Amino acid sequence: MALAALLLCVPAFACLALAMERHQQTLFDAPLSAAATRALxxxxxxxxxxxxxxxxxxxxxxxxxxxxxxxxxLAAGIVYGLLIMCARRFPAG
Known part of the structure; x- marks a missing residue:
């Protein structure tokens, strides 16, 4: 069960990161709706x-x-690294 906690932290931090307008702009080129942001x-x-x-x-x-x-x-570091990798691989603009 302790390993499940680690496996649950990664998507939880990914949701929190995607709830930020800066990361939405980087990944989707537009902010998500307010309802989607609240849900994330x-x-x-x-x-x-x-x-x-x-x-x-x-x-x-x-x-x-x-x-x-x-x-x-560890989960925050993994999500942060993935965000950096996505931003470099798919630059906005």
Whole structure:
């Protein structure tokens, strides 16, 4: 279950990144609708909360919070790297 927390953090951070207008402009050349942005933000936060619950239920509060912190750091780094790669591969304009 702790590994599931890591696998859930990546799409959650991807949703949060896509909820930002800057990344929408980079990837889609136009901002998404307000409803789509709110939905992405909601899915992202819900995914992070479920990942926290999975990590804590699998490893307990002490080690689960440490595991969750590592999962979120790794997932954020993966999403950030993917955003950089997409921006370089598909430049706007």
């Amino acid at each position: 933000r909601g899915f992202g936060w819900c995914g992070l909360l479920v990942a926290l619950w999975l990590a804590v239920s699998a490893k307990g509060w002490a080690l689960g919070l440490v595991w969750y912190s590592g999962c979120t750091s």
